[in-house]
Amino acid sequence: MTTGFFIAAAAVALGGSAEVAFGLKAEQQFLENIARPLAAEEAYGARASFAGPSPTYAS
Numbered sequence: 001m002t003t004g005f006f007i008a009a010a011a012v013a014l015g016g017s018a019e020v021a022f023g024l025k026a027e028q029q030f031l032e033n034i035a036r037p038l039a040a041e042e043a044y045g046a047r048a049s050f051a052g053p054s055p056t057y058a059s
Contacts, residue, residue, distance in 0.1 A: 026034050 024034060031037075
């Protein structure tokens, strides 16, 4: 049981580290302002350009 606790704690710590390294400032923003909608790829193909704003990365 203790081993499972440490594995879960390591997974949470790894997830937190990934958020710090790759996280986006996404508070109070619409999802479409952060990432290209999947429907845009279906409608226009995988090479469609996205005219929305660039995502703001956390520093």
